[in-house]
Amino acid sequence: LNFVCLSNDGVDDHMVWLIGLKNIFARQLPNMPKEYIVRLVMDRSHKSVMVIRRNHVVGGITYRPYVNQKFGEIAFCAITADEQVKGYGTRLMNHLKQFARDEDGLTHFLTYADNNAVGYFIKQGFTKEIHLDKDRWQGYIKDYDGGVLMECKIDPKLPYTD
Numbered sequence: 162l163n164f165v166c167l168s169n170d171g172v173d174d175h176m177v178w179l180i181g182l183k184n185i186f187a188r189q190l191p192n193m194p195k196e197y198i199v200r201l202v203m204d205r206s207h208k209s210v211m212v213i214r215r216n217h218v219v220g221g222i223t224y225r226p227y228v229n230q231k232f233g234e235i236a237f238c239a240i241t242a243d244e245q246v247k248g249y250g251t252r253l254m255n256h257l258k259q260f261a262r263d264e265d266g267l268t269h270f271l272t273y274a275d276n277n278a279v280g281y282f283i284k285q286g287f288t289k290e291i292h293l294d295k296d297r298w299q300g301y302i303k304d305y306d307g308g309v310l311m312e313c314k315i316d317p318k319l320p321y322t323d
């Protein structure tokens with residue numbers, strides 16, 4: 162099992178994985194327009210952390226790091242249907258936190274969580290209370306009706322992965 166963090170950098174293998182991830186999002190997030198998913202997953206200002214098993218994508222998280230604001234916005238998060246509730250989602254989030262802190266210098270994540278995924282995000286340390294100063298994120302993340310805004314603080318020192 163492998164966890165990678167990459168963006169659309171033109172490398173063939175990376176393209177194949179990003180397309181696989183896009184397909185998982187399209188299936189698991191049926192309320193999201195497919196063109197919107199493709200656009201963000203392929204957008205070079207977004208990054209994706211993916212779970213790779215035997216060279217196939219099992220799931221991932223696409224996020225946009227706002228490096229100057231030190232927070233990241235999680236756009237999409239999903240694990241393929243037959244691999245859910247096996248712990249991959251938790252390990253994925255831990256790798257995301259580690260990458261975002263160590264590579265992008267981020268201190269927080271924000272996301273609009275689907276109502277049915279709020280329980281998952283709470284287990285990953287997210288809260289519905291937003292502690293981050295509004296002037297650090299207002300105007301950066303797009304308002305989105307179909308979900309609840311949630312926040313997670315990234316611990317500055319904790320080893321999230323082994």
Ligand code: ACO
Nearest residue numbers: 237238239240245246247248249250251275277278280281
């Ligand atoms: N509601 C409540 N609890 C959940 C949910 C849920 N929808 N999904 C998982 N959990 C719990 C698990 O029971 C587990 O609890 P435990 O640690 O007490 O056993 C814990 O959260 C972690 O479970 P994992 O096995 O690590 O999670 P999984 O690999 O299934 O990944 C995910 C979770 C990503 C939500 C997955 O189920 C999925 O792809 N769901 C469909 C798509 C989706 O809803 N994505 C999020 C949309 S919001 C957004 O993208 C910004």
